Amino acid sequence: MAFGSMNSSGQQAPMAEINVVPLVDVMLVLLIIFIITAPLLTHSVKIDLPRAESTPNITQPEHVELAIRTDGNLFWNGEPVLLDQLSSRFAATIDQEPRTELHIKADKLAHYEHVARVMSIAANAGMARIGFITDPTLQE
Template sequence: MAFASMDSGDDNEPLAEINMVPLIDVMLVLLIIFMVTAPLLTHAVKIDLPKASSAANLTKPENVQLAIDAGAQVFWNGEAVDAAQLAERLKAASAMQPQPELHIRAERTTPYEKVAQVMSEAARQGLVRIGFVTDPSRAP
């Protein structure tokens, strides 16, 4: 198969180059067709979802309120505790039957590192029921 070149003097040989312009035109037409028809192809299944109302989670007596403020100070049921007291109280709480839930309330500006340390210490002491308390009335 011969390819055309500038230095050959024979003009009778066939030119073996592919003309790309018609291929590009077809591709652009197909692209426009797919862009127009793609939104029409979304099939949504119509189902009747159950209705539910969410209510505030009532606090049971067998839980521990653990608050962490922006300064990384930890409060056990409203009482300020240090790291050693926190470890002792977590160990005592894990020995209770039934084991209480640990509800962590952290301020919005509390460093995540402190929250992770408290959760790690609670897990290390044997507490398995840990939850976060949020305020659903305020959206950021």
């Protein structure tokens, strides 16, 4: 293995060729490593994943459905109600059944201010369970 060549004057000149033998050795070692590890990467691990169900939640009978229209009108289980009456109605409902849920059914174009005000009044009255009702069948 020569690292240089001797010219006619006896001086050693630098070698102008690249020695690829070490590079080939490294590439062969990497190739063998990949040949051994590649089949190990294709095996999958068996995991029992939970199944998602799209069945609707079964609501308990003690719930209040409050509808909010676009113009700000409120409906307590279908009957019109004023914003000033909500606090007393929430308090009376909580006194009868503390686990009562509030289901807010807001119109698509209702202002968030109306929804936030109703949620604030309900939370101050002691309603701990507040949810929103949506209609998944409507598509735009």
